Amino acid sequence: MTPDARNAMKRRTFLIGVTGLSTLVLTACVSPAPRPSASATATPTPEPKPTVSPVPKPAQMRRTSWSADPFARGSYSFAAVDSTPEQRTALAQPVLDRVFFAGEATSPDAPGTVQGGRDTGLRAAREVISAAAPGERIAVIGAGIAGLSAARFLKDAGFEVVLVEARDRIGGRIDTVSDKNWPFPIELGPSFVSHSGTTSLDEEFTRLGIATAPFPSASETRTDAGTVVAVPDTGQKAVATALAWATQQASDMSVQSALDGSGASKLSTADAGGGVSEADWLAFRVATVLDIDAGASVDHQSGWYTSADAGADDERIVLGGYAGLLTKAAEGIDLLDSSVVTKLAYRDTGVSLRLGTGESLSADRVIVTVPLGVLKSGVLEFDPALPFAHRGAIADLGMGTLDKVWLQFDEPFWSTAAPLWTTVGGDEDFRVWINMMPLTGEPVLVGLVAGDTALRLAGADDATVLAAALRGLTPFYVPPTPTPTPTPTV
Numbered sequence: 149m150t151p152d153a154r155n156a157m158k159r160r161t162f163l164i165g166v167t168g169l170s171t172l173v174l175t176a177c178v179s180p181a182p183r184p185s186a187s188a189t190a191t192p193t194p195e196p197k198p199t200v201s202p203v204p205k206p207a208q209m210r211r212t213s214w215s216a217d218p219f220a221r222g223s224y225s226f227a228a229v230d231s232t233p234e235q236r237t238a239l240a241q242p243v244l245d246r247v248f249f250a251g252e253a254t255s256p257d258a259p260g261t262v263q264g265g266r267d268t269g270l271r272a273a274r275e276v277i278s279a280a281a282p283g284e285r286i287a288v289i290g291a292g293i294a295g296l297s298a299a300r301f302l303k304d305a306g307f308e309v310v311l312v313e314a315r316d317r318i319g320g321r322i323d324t325v326s327d328k329n330w331p332f333p334i335e336l337g338p339s340f341v342s343h344s345g346t347t348s349l350d351e352e353f354t355r356l357g358i359a360t361a362p363f364p365s366a367s368e369t370r371t372d373a374g375t376v377v378a379v380p381d382t383g384q385k386a387v388a389t390a391l392a393w394a395t396q397q398a399s400d401m402s403v404q405s406a407l408d409g410s411g412a413s414k415l416s417t418a419d420a421g422g423g424v425s426e427a428d429w430l431a432f433r434v435a436t437v438l439d440i441d442a443g444a445s446v447d448h449q450s451g452w453y454t455s456a457d458a459g460a461d462d463e464r465i466v467l468g469g470y471a472g473l474l475t476k477a478a479e480g481i482d483l484l485d486s487s488v489v490t491k492l493a494y495r496d497t498g499v500s501l502r503l504g505t506g507e508s509l510s511a512d513r514v515i516v517t518v519p520l521g522v523l524k525s526g527v528l529e530f531d532p533a534l535p536f537a538h539r540g541a542i543a544d545l546g547m548g549t550l551d552k553v554w555l556q557f558d559e560p561f562w563s564t565a566a567p568l569w570t571t572v573g574g575d576e577d578f579r580v581w582i583n584m585m586p587l588t589g590e591p592v593l594v595g596l597v598a599g600d601t602a603l604r605l606a607g608a609d610d611a612t613v614l615a616a617a618l619r620g621l622t623p624f625y626v627p628p629t630p631t632p633t634p635t636p637t638v
């Protein structure tokens with residue numbers, strides 16, 4: 149595939165955000181966490197920022213740290229510098245017709261999405277069926293959407309299937325929390341679905357009676373001072389110019405290098421209206437579209453294979469619980485949960501899996517669906533080592549991180565009904581917010597962080613993350629109207 153074909157590789161407008169997370173413990177004043185330097189030069193902030201936000205503390209908080217999750221090691225794959233889309237197909241190649249691969253990172257059409265995970269699970273199941281004799285025993289490693297889809301297909305085709313999963317639950321990166329602390333199911337992994345593929349997931353949600361709602365791609369954007377500003381095409385144009393320039397170069401380079409090398413990042417830092425400069429608008433585009441989409445900073449994203457466009461306009465947000473998609477697929481499947489596969493030995497006669505418990509199990513063939521982050525870590529040993537092309541793909545493709553913080557307030561402190569909020573011009577960690585109020589009637593907000601910021605915050609305690617989140621919300625804060633003092637009657 150040429151760099152020009154990279155648009156076909158676009159994942160989605162953006163993704164929203166398992167792990168063991170925390171219940172809320174709040175302390176008062178926390179010093180601000182150190183800030184990363186912005187990718188594009190932003191206008192210097194004239195006033196020092198208050199360390200404590202006026203935004204009231206939430207009643208509930210739940211946060212994710214996907215990079216620290218041993219069974220994910222990141223949120224989704226992305227086009228890293230020097231990787232190619234063909235490497236996704238290389239990673240998907242069966243080895244000796246005994247070891248098959250699925251999972252979002254092996255999807256050439258919809259990498260980094262639930263749709264991509266499901267499509268690849270079905271593809272791998274068909275590959276197994278072409279190679280296998282009826283009734284063979286097939287092991288599937290990983291009970292995420294890819295593994296469940298593969299297991300269901302093979303079971304329905306008459307194979308003996310065993311699904312081996314490291315966690316004590318199914319779903320993998322799909323992690324819906326439905327408990328009494330929250331007024332509706334909250335999503336620690338994916339929240340969005342877009343209409344794509346021949347068997348589109350959005351239709352399946354409808355068929356299963358799981359509520360979804362249209363979600364706008366345009367946000368309400370505010371400056372640090374809380375002023376609502378229209379988003380010009382400055383940042384989008386600069387990125388498009390840089391990526392077009394990158395495709396003309398002899399070798400791949402990072403998006404940041406393309407911005408610098410093409411001159412596209414040389415933008416004015418003078419106020420271009422509302423206290424926001426052209427350079428701020430480029431930094432805004434990078435932070436709210438590119439970083440979120442890849443889960444990685446533009447220093448790591450491929451200039452050849454990153455898309456300049458912001459993705460689909462037909463995103464829907466899943467309100468009735470993403471995990472509802474999994475229940476039916478899992479029915480009647482032999483699931484070995486809390487079972488970490490540490491070694492996979494394969495020969496041309498069959499496969500054997502060693503588990504973390506020291507037990508082992510054998511099968512005729514296996515489908516591996518563990519995330520790219522797990523493959524990269526080497527905690528799953530292959531014997532013999534995988535072919536060169538597989539190892540190259542695992543090393544070169546990137547694993548990005550997107551984290552979420554869910555906050556439930558006693559009452560709204562904001563007045564806007566916009567479902568998507570962004571901020572420009574500042575250097576806050578949380579610059580993208582989803583307002584669940586217009587979608588559910590509940591005062592719940594979801595903050596998103598990606599890339600280096602997400603990696604840094606993953607190591608911070610809850611109070612630090614909460615303080616960062618509340619600072620990011622300050623532009624949306626509306627002070628309560630004082631209750632008028634009754635006029636004394638004479």
Ligand SMILES: Cc1cc2nc3c(=O)[nH]c(=O)nc-3n(C[C@H](O)[C@H](O)[C@H](O)COP(=O)(O)OP(=O)(O)OC[C@H]3O[C@@H](n4cnc5c(N)ncnc54)[C@H](O)[C@@H]3O)c2cc1C
Nearest residue numbers: 163164165251252262265290292294314320321338340489
């Ligand atoms: C915060 C966040 C937001 C996202 N937002 C969206 C979105 O809005 N829309 C969208 O379409 N996609 C989104 N995604 C991406 C989407 O969730 C994934 O692409 C998809 O769920 C991946 O499915 P999978 O089956 O390939 O992998 P997984 O779901 O990760 O399944 C792999 C399974 O393998 C298991 N496993 C790992 N190691 C071992 C081992 N050694 N032994 C046994 N089992 C093992 C894991 O526990 C897991 O269950 C988001 C992801 C995250 C994290």
